[in-house]
Structures are given as C-alpha cells and as structure tokens.
Amino acid sequence: MRDRSHIDNTLHLSTTKPSEKFTDTLKKLQHIYHTAIKPLEQAYKYKELRQHEVSDAEITSKPMVLFLGPWSVGKSTMINYLLGLQNSPQELYTGAEPTTSEYTVIMHGEKVRTIEGIVMAADSSRSFSPLEKFGQGFLEKLVGIEIPHKLLERVTLVDTPGIIENRKQQERGYPYNEVCQWFIDRADLIFLVFDPTKLDVGLELEMLFKQMKGRESQIRIILNKADNLATQDLMRVYGALFWSMAPLINVTEPPRVYVSSFWPQEYASDTSHELFRKEETSLLEDLNQVIENQMENKIAFIRQHAIRVRVHALLVDRYLQTYNEKMGWFADPEEVFRDITAEPDRFYIFKSVLAKANVSKFDLPEAEVYRDFFGVNPVSGFKRLESQCGWTGGCLLDKVEKAIGQDLPALLSSLTEKKEMPKAEEKPKAAEKAKAAEKPKEEEKPKNRWRRQ
Template sequence: MSLSLTFTIAATKKLLNIYHTAIRPLEQAYKYNELRQHEVTGTYGETLALSAITSKPMVLFLGPWSVGKSSMINYLLGLHGTSQELYTGAEPTTSEYTVITHGEKFRTIEGIVMAADSSRSFSPLERFGQGFLERLVGIEMPHKLLERVTIVDTPGIIENRKQQERGYPYNEVCQWFIDRADLIFLVFDPTKLDVGGELEMLFRQMKGRESQIRLILNKADSVSTQDLMRVYGALFWSMAPLINVTEPPRVYVSSFWPQVYAVDTSQQLFRKEEISLLEDLSQVIENQMENKIAFIRQHGIRVRIHALLVDRYLQAYYDKLGWFSDPHEVFQDIADDPDKYYIFKSILVKTNVSKFDLPDKEAYQDFFGVNPISSFKQLSSHCSWTGGCLLEKLEKVISHELPALLSSINPGCEEKPKNRWRKQ
C-alpha cells in the first residue's frame, strides 16, 4: 500500500471520528436531518455528511442520447477494443444507470443486488422502486483509476419523452446522483443542441453546484472549424438562461475517443482541450480528502447554526410563556414572526456566523410543524462535568481540529485517466 493511500485512510478515520463524536450528537439532539431544506439535507432530508466521508469521488455523466457519454467513459478507462467496454451506437443505447466501481475481477451486478447490500453507498436507491432498480446496473473491474473514483453513466435525455413513460421518477433519481457527484460532465454533440424541458429541469436541479459542472462539446472533429465556432456560440446562447452565475462553467471542446482526429479540423486545439480536461479530472481525484474535510466543516457550521437557532427559539418561548398562556399560541406567534423576537438577528452576533449561512425562516415553520418546541432542550442542558458541552466540542472542531487536519493533507493521485497523450 502506498504512503499517500495509507495517509488518506488515516485521515478518513480521523474525519469519521470527528463526525461521530462532535457533529453527530448535535445533529441528533436538534433533529438537524429533519430540516426540510434541500441544500442542507439533500433529497428526502437524508444527510450527505456520512456518505461524503466514506465514499470515493463520483464523476457523473449527463446529456442527450448518443452524444458520446459511454464512448468517453470507455476512452478515460482505456476500455476501447476490450471485452469490458460499454456498448455504444448511434441510436439511444444507454437506458440504464451504470455505476462503474473497482473490483478484484470484472463482473456486472444487478440493481436489486446493489440496493439490497447495505454496505454499498447505493443501497438508498431502493426507495425509487422496482422500476428503477431494473434500470440500474453495477460494473466492477480491476482498474487503478477506479480505486480512487466512481464513474456513473446515465440514460440520455430524450426531450420528447414524458417522465412517466420512463417508469420511475427520473428527476428524483438524477437529483440523488447530482447531490453526491464531485464532478458533473454535461456532454453535448455539435449536431444536438436542443434544449427542452428535461434539460431545463436538470439545470434547476444542479443550481448551487455550478462549480462542479463541466460542459463537454464532444465529437468536435465531426464539423468544420467554422461550423464549430458557430456551435460553440450557440451552446453558450442556449445554456446562458439555464446557468445564472457570474462565471460560467468550463467548456471543453474535443473528440473523446481513440480514433484519429478528422483532417482539416482544429487538431491542436482538441489535443490541448483533452489534456486540460484530464488534468481537471485528476485534480478532483487528488483533492478528494481536502474536499471531504471542507464539506464536513461546512456541514458542522450548519449544524451549529441550527442548534443555536433552536436554542434561541426555546429561549424566546420560555421568556414569553406565562402561567395562563396557551403554549401552542405562544410558540405559533414566535414561529410566524421570528424577527419580532430577534431570533435570527441574535445569531449573527455570535462569532463565526455569517448571514449568508442562515437557513430560510420558512424552513423553521415546517421544522417546528412536525417537531414540537417542547421536545428540545436548551444548549446549556447538553453539558456534563465529564463530557463537556456539545456546542463547545463542535466549535473546537470547526475552529481548530478540521483546519489542522486540512493543513496536514499531502495529496497525490498515482493513477491518471488513460488517453492518447498520456501513456501509462
């Protein structure tokens, strides 16, 4: 086992220990995972923190049918011409979600088996029903790159197909994978730039994850240089209304397969673009431990803010509650107008709390609608002589332990994606 891999395993164990001893207790005490706000809890209110620590980086391929997603995966893994390559063709060939992971030998795994195995990070997919599991397949193979990353191929977007015709909740399934993806390759063909309802919905689902999106203009040598320039402009024109950010996603223009580039095309540009994309992918793999630590620290900050807010709601409730007051009416007034009681403003005077990190006030109306305020204890009650205070433990982790762990990381990706320019 290499030194870098040993270090990564040790750092992961330490990160898991930090999560279970300092973050998880406050999560449970204040039912953080029931805060119905997508960017905090993810699909179905399920926290992503634990899976973020234990899982490998995930690279997700999305895009219309027959744009070269499967061919691109074959190319990155060096599978072209082997018995293990993914099937490709001009017609819509990929109707399944294909999860490619590392294994001691090549084998395929049915979706129902993947969902039944609780040791796999894909077992929660069982909630999407039998219709989806029949379209889920796992592939294991002994590839060094897959020791460091998981690759997911998805069915092509077909704009004239209604979601109910797929037989499973397509958008919800995509959201599950988007929530867990470290890098999202959105692949296009120069001859297929149609933007319809399914693609627009996907972009809405990826809102907030723009930094992880990479647009791929694949099969770029299938058109002339002049036409390619027009297509490139048309791609930005089509995507601009869907990606409302100051800095647009990076666009890579090339042909990602082992065939020689067509003559009289921008071969030098394609070569540079391909190398740049491969370096981008390698960087995500190399930075996996830093990304995990940063994610868990941000998660810890959100848990801390949630605990402080619930504590402040409790304080306002007890301050207003009188001998003859109706407890429900008292708290309802606070929940309906928290600004009158300075609930959120009082949190901002706390150190390390930014107004941009505060959840929506409406989220707490829903939260307390299913979690009575009387079911919680104030933060001061979560202290003991032997164990200390839960809040102080979390603040120590956020301020000292996680930054120290981050500064100790020395990443190194030993395996690079295969391609015609980087020989193994």
C-alpha cells in the first residue's frame, strides 16, 4: 500500500478549524439574499425562468466536488483512495465492468449510514430537495452515504454513473443531461476522469462539454491509471487525449491535465514515480484551494445570481413597457404581445437592457426562453419596476443594485481582511528586538553646524 500521509498534510486534515469562523459571514450573506435579492426574484418569477431558487441549505452547504467520465476509469477508486476506504465496509464498489449506476453523494455524518434518494430530496435541511423535479425514476438512482471523515467535514463528493456512448439516453429512465446540468451548476470543482484505454469521444461526452461551457475554470482533467504505460506510450496517450478534447473545449487556455494513478497500490515499476507524486500533490492543492476559498466562492455565486435576477427583472419590465405602449383601444392583447415576443429586436428590448444592466450580450437569455416564459406567465400579471417601491422598504431594484455594487463586495473585502489580519499581526520577536535596538542609533544623528539648534 502507498503512503497516504501527503493527503492529510496537503488538505490539512489534522488541523480542525472551528466552523464558527465563517458563521457571522454566512448570516450576513443569508440576510442580504433574503432582504435584497429574493423579493425581486419572487416578484418577477425568476424560478420559473431558470428553475433555480437559492435556498438556505445551498448557501450553507459545503463545496461540492463532482466526478465525471466514462465507465471504469477509476472514479469510485479515486474516492476510496482520498477517503482511505479501501478494505473497509464503507468502500465504494469498483470493478472492470460498469459498476456505478447511481449518483452517489458522499457526505459527513456522525456515523456510517446510507440514505435513500427519496429521503434526501424530502429533507429541506439539505441542498438536494430540487432534485424531486427529475421524477421518481431518478430518485431511485440517487443514494447518499454519510461517513465520519475529516475531509467530508469540509467538502462533499459526488460519484456519477459512467458515460456509455453506445447506450440510448431513454434507457436510463431519467433525463441524464438535465441531472448532470444540475450537479454541474452547483459543483465547485469538476474532475473529468479518463484512462488510457477510454479516450473516445461520443455524443454523451460532447453534450457534457456543452453543458460545462462557462465553467472551464472549474474543470480538471485527470489521466488516470498512468502507471500502466511506459513513459513513451504515456506521452503518446497524453497527446491523443488533447487531440480528442480540443474540438470540445473552446477556450484559449485548456484545462489543467493531471497524469497519475489515483489508487492505494504502489506505482508500477519502471514508471515515472516522481512525476506521478508531484501531479497528485498538485491536484490535492487544487482541492484544498477550493475548500479554503469556499466563502469567497459563495459570495461570488450569490452576486452572480443577483445579476441574473436583475437582468431578468429589467427584461420583464421592458416587455411590459413595450406592451403598454403598443396597446390601443381596439387592439387584440394576444396578437400585440405575440408580435413583441416574436421580434423583440424590432422593439429594442434586449438592447435597452444591455445599456442599463452593464452586462455582456452573451450573458443574456435567448429570446425563445422569454417566449416560453410569457406563455406560462402572462405579461399582464406583472407590475412595472417603478411601482415596486414602498415608503419604508424602498425600491426592489435599488436593493438588488446596492447588494451587487456595495453589500456583497464589502462582505468579500471584510473576509479577505480577516484572513490577512493574523499575518500582519504576527511579527517575530527577534525582529521587534532588533527594531528596538536600532531606534537609538536612528535618533543619534550628526548635528548640522550651520543650523540653529
């Protein structure tokens, strides 16, 4: 068995950090969301547009690490290795054939127990209740495992079914791509695992890369089982992996690729042991960085959510304004609004919002999305933004803009100040003594004979 001490050292599992450190910041973040963002979100039914409503459980949840990739590339084995579960009753089942058919969520708990997907979705204290919308067939494929482990006190791991390119999507019994999208949207780190024998790209993998568009900074590609190859063959496989992935990753800087063998056995002889150890340590440092920056990531996520809610409210307001302007005494309301939703560019709806919201046009939803949205929610059921104001509460839009421009950035800066403060206060005693000894010398300056004393 390989030595695992570097895992504990890199992830700082021996030092237990008090959870009260971020409690105050979490409460402030929840307060900003509930008082400034959620009222506008509810007034313009943002949940029905994006199918996403931020809950308290999601704000307080631990960082999520998602494992994706073809079948039998070592995803479950890698989780067993990180948690030290090999040869224990809690070890995840692994094998050469497709073994993981469920979405397995590994969480922290006081004792080892298994939780059914139906129970996980029904528990409002967890962040998995929105998964109910994918149906009973999916909940039967969802399972949670609670284990008392130091790493799980700081992060949640999600093992997914392997990508099988020769299987039809309908055979899974649930919307596979939509479920993957749900986990991708909430993942803080995505490990995309391959092995040298499974580098082929098919429709499922291609669809996954499309779903991960915009999340490239969170993707880490892992070439696992690297000690099965000689060094020269490994270089060829590494090049083949990039050649396969290149058409799918439309970014100037490709994701980081880690080459190693993530399992508890010793590396095979006559392979690059030192390289594999360094790659493994780099991957662990990446994971530790996500854990350390979890609060900053939550604040950034809530701010991004607030920007989307503001853009949505401005778009609905602009649609409503155009509708009121085009309505006449004898006009047909349905026909007027059908013309507006069919050609929004003719009425400068999206362009006017771009000027107000200071966002990129690539961040705006498609026009077809609002055609479907207003098909379910009639525009006459909404109020103009200027009427969403109260004498005591103020305007809903002003609150969101204040949260985006002032409150959330101030909360983020206060968090960084707290981290830097101990470093600034910790001064070596030797340096202080040396400084004190130097003071008299600095005061003893030669007198200027030309200056009046």
